[in-house]
Amino acid sequence: MVQDKHSLRTLAVALTTALLVAGCATSRVTSLPPTSSPSAEPVPQASPQPLALPTAPPPPPAVRENRLSPATGSLVTQARAQVARGDLPAASSTLDRALRIEPNNPLLWIELGKLRLVESDAHQAEICARKALALASGDRRSQSQAGRLLADALRAQQRNQEAREVEKQPFMN
Amino acid sequence: MVRFKSSRRRVLLIIAGSALVTLAAATAVWVVYLDRLVTREFQGRHWSVPARVYAVPVDLYVGAPVGADDLEDELRRLHYRRGDPAAGPGVYRRQGGDFDVHARRVRFVEELRESELISIRAGSDSITDIRQADDTELPVFRLDPLLVGSVFPIHGEDRIVLSPADVPPLLHAAIKLIEDRRFDQHHGVDPYGILRATWANLRAGHVVQGGSTLTQQLVKNYFLTDERTARRKATEAVMALRLEAHFSKEEILVAYLNEVYLGQDGERAVHGFGLASEYYFAQPLDELDAGKLALLIGLVKGPSYYDPRKHPERARARRNLVLQVMADAHLIDAAEAKRASAALLGLRPPGGSYVPAYLDLVRRHLKRDYAEADLAAAGLAVYTSLDPRAQAAAERSLTRHLSRLDAASRVADEHLEGAVIVAEPNSGDVVAVVGGREVGADGFNRALDARRPIGSLVKPAVYLAALESGRYNAATMLEDAPIELKLGDGSVWAPQNFTHETYGQVPVARALAESMNLATVRMGLDIGLPRVADTLQRLGLETRPTLNPSLLLGTVEMTPLEVVQVYTSLANGGFRARLRAVRAVLDEHGQPLKSFKVQVETAAAATDIYVLDQMLTLVMTRGTGRSAATRLPPGLIVAGKTGTSSDTRDSWFAGFTGSYLAVVWVGYDDNRVTGLTGAAGALPVWIDTVASLKSASFQPVRPELLEDRWIGFGDGLETTPGCSEDAIVVAVPLGTVLPRKAACGPSPTGTMIDKIKAWFKTNIH
Numbered sequence: 001m002v003q004d005k006h007s008l009r010t011l012a013v014a015l016t017t018a019l020l021v022a023g024c025a026t027s028r029v030t031s032l033p034p035t036s037s038p039s040a041e042p043v044p045q046a047s048p049q050p051l052a053l054p055t056a057p058p059p060p061p062a063v064r065e066n067r068l069s070p071a072t073g074s075l076v077t078q079a080r081a082q083v084a085r086g087d088l089p090a091a092s093s094t095l096d097r098a099l100r101i102e103p104n105n106p107l108l109w110i111e112l113g114k115l116r117l118v119e120s121d122a123h124q125a126e127i128c129a130r131k132a133l134a135l136a137s138g139d140r141r142s143q144s145q146a147g148r149l150l151a152d153a154l155r156a157q158q159r160n161q162e163a164r165e166v167e168k169q170p171f172m173n
Numbered sequence: 174m175v176r177f178k179s180s181r182r183r184v185l186l187i188i189a190g191s192a193l194v195t196l197a198a199a200t201a202v203w204v205v206y207l208d209r210l211v212t213r214e215f216q217g218r219h220w221s222v223p224a225r226v227y228a229v230p231v232d233l234y235v236g237a238p239v240g241a242d243d244l245e246d247e248l249r250r251l252h253y254r255r256g257d258p259a260a261g262p263g264v265y266r267r268q269g270g271d272f273d274v275h276a277r278r279v280r281f282v283e284e285l286r287e288s289e290l291i292s293i294r295a296g297s298d299s300i301t302d303i304r305q306a307d308d309t310e311l312p313v314f315r316l317d318p319l320l321v322g323s324v325f326p327i328h329g330e331d332r333i334v335l336s337p338a339d340v341p342p343l344l345h346a347a348i349k350l351i352e353d354r355r356f357d358q359h360h361g362v363d364p365y366g367i368l369r370a371t372w373a374n375l376r377a378g379h380v381v382q383g384g385s386t387l388t389q390q391l392v393k394n395y396f397l398t399d400e401r402t403a404r405r406k407a408t409e410a411v412m413a414l415r416l417e418a419h420f421s422k423e424e425i426l427v428a429y430l431n432e433v434y435l436g437q438d439g440e441r442a443v444h445g446f447g448l449a450s451e452y453y454f455a456q457p458l459d460e461l462d463a464g465k466l467a468l469l470i471g472l473v474k475g476p477s478y479y480d481p482r483k484h485p486e487r488a489r490a491r492r493n494l495v496l497q498v499m500a501d502a503h504l505i506d507a508a509e510a511k512r513a514s515a516a517l518l519g520l521r522p523p524g525g526s527y528v529p530a531y532l533d534l535v536r537r538h539l540k541r542d543y544a545e546a547d548l549a550a551a552g553l554a555v556y557t558s559l560d561p562r563a564q565a566a567a568e569r570s571l572t573r574h575l576s577r578l579d580a581a582s583r584v585a586d587e588h589l590e591g592a593v594i595v596a597e598p599n600s601g602d603v604v605a606v607v608g609g610r611e612v613g614a615d616g617f618n619r620a621l622d623a624r625r626p627i628g629s630l631v632k633p634a635v636y637l638a639a640l641e642s643g644r645y646n647a648a649t650m651l652e653d654a655p656i657e658l659k660l661g662d663g664s665v666w667a668p669q670n671f672t673h674e675t676y677g678q679v680p681v682a683r684a685l686a687e688s689m690n691l692a693t694v695r696m697g698l699d700i701g702l703p704r705v706a707d708t709l710q711r712l713g714l715e716t717r718p719t720l721n722p723s724l725l726l727g728t729v730e731m732t733p734l735e736v737v738q739v740y741t742s743l744a745n746g747g748f749r750a751r752l753r754a755v756r757a758v759l760d761e762h763g764q765p766l767k768s769f770k771v772q773v774e775t776a777a778a779a780t781d782i783y784v785l786d787q788m789l790t791l792v793m794t795r796g797t798g799r800s801a802a803t804r805l806p807p808g809l810i811v812a813g814k815t816g817t818s819s820d821t822r823d824s825w826f827a828g829f830t831g832s833y834l835a836v837v838w839v840g841y842d843d844n845r846v847t848g849l850t851g852a853a854g855a856l857p858v859w860i861d862t863v864a865s866l867k868s869a870s871f872q873p874v875r876p877e878l879l880e881d882r883w884i885g886f887g888d889g890l891e892t893t894p895g896c897s898e899d900a901i902v903v904a905v906p907l908g909t910v911l912p913r914k915a916a917c918g919p920s921p922t923g924t925m926i927d928k929i930k931a932w933f934k935t936n937i938h
Contacts, residue, residue, distance in 0.1 A: 071234030074312035082283065089765045090283035093757060096600065101232060101313075103599040104831070104874075127748065127773045134746050134779045137874045 064138040066106050072098040076111055088119055106135040106142045113149045122156035129153055143171035207408065208415040214395060215416060215428065223334055224553035224758070226535060227318035228561050229604070230281065233293060233300050234313040238867035241270040241295040248274065250561065251317050252457065262288040270295045279317045282556050282757040282765070319561055322451070322532050324539075333447030333458075337427050341459055344446065344466050346504050348430065351470055351495055353387040357422060361388040361413035388413040391429045394444075435469060436476045443476075453481065454521050463505050464513030467495040481518050489518060530608030531559050533618050534734075534754045542755060542768045552761030557754050558602035560595075563833070563866055567593040567605045570861035575610045575839070578854060582847075589847065591839040591855075592619035592733045593862060598741045598834045601750030601773075617842070624730045625823045625840065628851065629688045629797075630816035631709070631727035633743055633785060635697045636685050638708040640781040642700045647682045647784055647903035648884045648891075648911050653692035658722055666722060668694055671817065671850070680889030682788045682903050686796030688815060690726055697725035711776045713738035713749050727816060736827055736836045743789070744812075744829035746873060747782035749774045780876045784904045786812050789828075790871065791901060795886060797852050798828070804860045810870035811863065815851030822846055824854030831869035835862050879904045882911060890914040 068076060075098040082091035095112045102108060113128030129150035136142035147166050154163040166172070231247055233239060239247070248265050256264040258275035265274040272293040279286050291314060294302040303311040323333050349356045355363050363386050370384035385393070392412040416425060434442060435449040443452050449469050450458040461469070471491035472479050481488035493514040500510035521527070535557055539548060575589045582589070588610070595605040608618035617623070639645040653676040658666045670676075670690045684692035697705055702720040709729070710717060718729040731739075734752070742749040750773045758766040789812035792798045797815040805811065813828020824839040824847055839854035840847055847854060875881070885892050886899040889912075894900045896917040905911070 069234070069236070071232070071237075071313040087283075089757070093282045096756065097232060097315075099599060100229075100597070100602075101234065101237075103597070124773065127775065130775065131746070131748055131773070134876065135874055137877050 066136065066139050066142045068105065068107055069102060072102050072105065072108060075101075076108070079111065079115070083115065083118060088115065091115055092119075104135055106132040106139070106146055109135065110142070110145050110149055113146075113153065117149075117152060117156065122153050125153035126150060126157070140171050144173070147172050204411055204415070207412050208419075210396070211392070211412045211415045212419050215420065223323040224539075224548075224555045225320055226322045226324060226532060226555045226557060228321050228557060228559040229602075229756075230315040230318040232313060232315045233303060235300055235302065237300045238298060239295060239300055240298040241267075241272075242297075244272060244293065244295050244300075247316055248272075251319055252460065258290060270297075270301075277317055280554065280759070280763055281315070281318065282759065285763060318556065321528055321557075321559060321561070324532055324536055324555070333445065333451060334431050335427060335445070335447045335458065337423055339447070339459065340427060340430060341461070341466065343463060343499070343504060344430070344458070344470070345426070346502075347466065347470055347495070347499050348426075348473075349387070350498055350502055350504070352390070352473060353385075356387050356426070359386055359388075361415075361417035362386060362410045385409075386413065387429050388416055388425055391425060391432055392416060394432045394434065433473055434476060435472050436480065451527055454519060456521075462513065463496065463499065463509055464492065464516050465519055467499065467513065468492040468518060471495045481520060485518060492518070528559065528561075528564055528606075530618050530620055531557070531564065531603075531606040531754065533608065534603060534606050534621060537621070538754045539758070542753070543758060543766055547760075547766045548758075550760055553766070554759045555755060556757045556759070558597070558600075558604055558756055559754070560604035563595045563862075564605040564607070566865040567595055567607045567835070567862045570858045570865070571607050571837075572610050574858045574861065578839070578849065587841055587843070587845070589839060589854075590619060590842050591837065591858065592623060593835065593837050593858060594620050594733050594737045595833055595835045595862065595866075596737050596741060596752060597832065598744035598829060599750065601741060601752045602756070603737070603752050603754045604833070606754075619838065620733045622732060623838065623840075624732050625838065626728050626818040627731050627736060628727040628816035628818040628823060628825060630736060630814055630825050630827050630851075631724070631729060632685060632688060632693055633789060633814055634709045634712060634739070635693055635705050635725055636681065636788065637712075637743075637777060637781060637785050638704045639681070639696050639700050640784055641708065641777070642704060644700065645681055645696065646905045646909060647680070647788055648882070648889050648905060648909075649681045650678050650889050651681060651684050651689075651692040651696050653677060653679050653684065653689045654695075656691055656694055658698075660722070668723075668726060678889075680884060680886070680903075682791055682884070682901065683795075683886050683889070685788050686791040686886075688792075688797050694722065694725050698722065708777070709739065711749075712740075712742040713776065727818065733836050733838050736825070736838075737834065740827045740829065740834055740836065742776040743782060743786060744834045744871075747775060747777035747779050749776035780878050780906070783873055783876055783879060786871070786873060787902070787904050789813060791886075793828070795901065797850075798826070798856060800852060801856060801860050804857075805864055808870070809863075809868065810872060812871050813859070815856060817850045820846045821848050821850060824849040825851045826855035826859045828859055828863075829871060830863060830866075831871045833863065833866055833868055835859055837862070875904060878907055880907050882909070884911065885914060888914070892917050 075094055079091040079094040079098070082088070082094060092112075092115060095108065095115060098108050099105075099112070109128045109132035113125045113132065116122070116125035116128055129146050132146035133143060133150065136146050147169060151163040151166045154160070154166065231239065233244075245267060253263055253265050253274065255266065258264050258266055258273045260275075262275045262277040265272055272295065274291045274293060276286075276289055276291055278288040290306040291311070292302075292304045292306075293300065293314075303314050305311055353363070353366070355366060359366075363384065366386065367384035389409050392409050396412065420428075431445040431447065433446070434444055435446070436443040436452065443449050446469055447458055449472070450456055450461055450465075453469070454461065454465055456465075468481060468488060468491075471488070471494070472481075474491070478484070479488045479491045496505070496510045496513050499505045500507050505513075535555060539555065571591050571593050575591055578589055590609055591607075592609065593605065593607040594603060596603045606618075606620045608620045609616065636645075653670070655675060656668065660666050668690050671688070675691060676687075676689060679687075679689065679692055681696075683689075684696075702722065702724060705724060706718050706720060714729075714731070714735065718724050721728065738749075738752050741752065755768075758768065760766060790810060792815070793801050793811050793813055798813050801811065801813075809830065811828055811830050813826060816825030816827070817823070818825075822840060822844055825837065827834075827836045829835070837855040837858045839849060839858065849855075881902045882905055883892050883894060883897075883900045884890060884903055885897045886901045891911040892900050892914045896914060
């Protein structure tokens with residue numbers, strides 16, 4: 001019985017991992033750019049100019065694209081390998097480490113949210129997705145990734161109606 | 174007669190005999206009892222290895238804010254030596270900004286890393302290149318985690334326990350020489366020693382020498398009080414003999430070195446050479462030279478009499494005597510003894526890797542997040558969020574400013590106290606805790622336990638509640654005018670502004686920036702106290718505050734740690750990350766213990782938090798925190814709030830950058846008036862702490878439902894920077910209609926776009 005449960009869980013982990021890795025394989029190109037751009041920060045910065053130096057009008061909404069830096073990119077790769085090995089606690093702390101380097105990168109929050117789903121913690125996955133969505137404002141690609149994660153996390157909590165609402169958002173296509 | 178006599182004698186003999194037998198039996202029972210006690214206790218203590226506590230390891234990557242000198246500081250802190258890296262792990266070579274490091278084999282939370290050769294290139298403020306021995310680039314590399322102490326998670330004592338291999342040979346030999354020359358010969362009690370001591374005492378006419386062996390001293394430390402009675406002496410002797418019967422000399426000596434009392438650190442006793450080495454010198458024991466070892470050995474005789482901080486001359490004389498004895502016994506040569514005798518005591522300066530206030534939080538979080546049964550295991554490794562650089566910065570800033578403020582104050586008989594906590598709001602990681610100005614002292618931890626009224630630190634919660642009500646935005650006009658309220662008990666409450674002035678009509682953003690009490694009370698009463706209390710609780714306050722109107726001005730009492738929890742939600746876009754000092758605990762096999770997971774929850778809507786946070790940056794540029802502008806690194810955008818409790822008893826500042834949140838409290842322990850506002854007392858400490866951390870600007874991403882608009886700071890009317898000197902940017906919901914300044918023409922964002930947005934807003938939702 002216990003063994004059954006255990007093997008079921010292993011199966012679930014393996015399956016989700018496979019999905020995750022498969023999913024990542026396609027998104028890898030978009031989320032791990034060539035290392036030519038050393039900028040870890042979203043480029044360009046949307047500056048709300050709270051210093052209010054009265055010289056210029058508020059800046060127009062900036063077009064943003066979030067990327068992983070070489071450092072966080074390599075940590076994400078490590079975390080995925082750890083997930084593939086079934087070592088979820090290690091993957092979790094590897095992503096913590098990446099987030100300490102780039103706390104405001106929505107791609108890292110998306111990655112952490114996917115891990116929470118693998119850990120069957122849909123509620124925390126939802127929070128990660130919402131956090132990513134907030135950080136991704138102005139970056140359609142990150143928004144749609146975060147939106148997909150959010151919809152998955154909501155479905156995992158049987159909140160299908162809310163999931164459909166998310167999928168209807170303009171950034172989802 | 175003879176027979177009678179002999180039978181009487183026989184009776185006497187029998188009586189005496191049975192008395193003797195009874196006595197012998199009682200003695201035997203007593204000895205067996207002591208034997209059991211000694212064995213059980215010794216084994217228990219002997220094998221209880223405390224959990225080792227590590228700081229967060231420093232991650233190095235291209236662009237990491239670690240300059241060449243910083244890197245060398247880090248390596249030194251981790252006890253790496255300069256030399257030829259080929260010689261083995263723990264050695265580095267530096268040429269300008271180029272480092273070759275032979276990294277040690279290290280256990281991290283996620284992996285065991287084998288030792289390896291790494292080449293690192295660093296500029297003056299950041300890392301520029303990292304390569305492995307085969308010249309392949311390494312995207313990220315981390316240094317060893319720094320050991321910052323050890324704790325017994327269950328009984329809360331901390332001690333750095335030495336294993337036999339950790340005992341420096343000089344200490345091993347010298348402690349016997351000074352304290353118990355015949356240690357290797359006797360069986361726990363030394364009759365010669367006793368005779369010698371008695372003789373010396375008789376000649377002197379009072380007690381000048383003790384005849385106790387190391388074993389007896391150990392027993393005394395374990396089991397007995399300090400009274401000097403014959404009975405206690407007998408018990409001690411029996412226990413010492415039994416201990417020697419069961420355990421080896423080596424085990425006893427090592428236990429002694431771990432147990433011996435070597436000083437008092439506030440309320441905490443310093444036991445053992447490992448902890449004493451950290452306490453007095455901030456160095457691991459195996460790095461101490463002969464002089465420092467001699468100082469510690471000399472302390473055994475009387476830790477308070479020879480206290481090197483209180484009585485440096487006595488301590489120096491005692492150290493030099495021990496050095497002389499070492500030289501006489503040829504443990505060190507005469508030249509070294511001479512050199513060491515002339516050296517300074519070498520006590521650690523305040524600060525360093527000795528962090529009792531942080532360890533206090535670690536202990537509490539271990540209890541909160543882990544099962545007690547798991548924590549009882551031996552040899553745990555606790556990986557914390559402590560950042561030694563942030564800790565040192567906070568300690569330095571607090572001690573420096575409190576001394577300055579004390580010097581300027583008229584209260585001569587009392588010293589100001591303070592507390593600082595630094596956290597990373599995204600993760601809830603607590604990176605530094607300073608519990609008072611005596612940084613080394615393990616006394617009252619104000620950061621965790623001083624519960625004080627928070628004054629205006631409460632206002633962001635009041636303004637957030639107002640934004641959440643939907644009835645206020647950053648440009649809404651408030652009335653700052655006198656108000657009187659009849660309270661439930663019949664008394665009348667008539668709050669005033671700190672300046673005792675009133676300001677009339679002011680926009681929300683200005684009322685918060687300048688911390689206006691009257692405008693805040695009027696707005697707070699309008700939205701209702703329950704709403705404010707709800708918001709505070711959602712942000713992270715655990716107990717519901719009393720619904721008294723004075724809540725709006727911060728009569729609610731909180732500890733600095735609780736304030737950090739509430740402000741974490743403000744600094745993290747409305748997400749509340751539960752504070753944590755402990756990231757992971759590994760057992761002795763490197764397996765993680767199960768813990769209660771990090772919980773992040775939604776505390777407030779991203780839009781409301783964005784509007785509030787932007788107003789909190791105005792506090793720092795135009796409001797009560799504006800003195801920071803010239804003292805922070807140029808261009809660094811920060812947000813924060815000053816707080817001053819009634820009559821300036823408590824001076825608070827809570828604020829954040831893009832990387833850190835820091836909360837500072839300054840006040841007197843006896844709660845007397847300080848004469849310091851939040852801006853005068855706590856803010857300078859905050860500025861110094863934040864300025865010495867490498868920090869990103871606070872630049873949150875603006876939610877798409879909001880837009881930036883210019884308004885006049887004074888009149889709240891929509892304007893342009895060219896039109897009004899005091900134009901500020903506030904974030905408002907898309908398409909919000911703002912009254913315009915008549916002379917300024919059309920809105921810079923264009924009226925048509927506004928109308929379209931407004932149409933979308935009303936028709937889409």
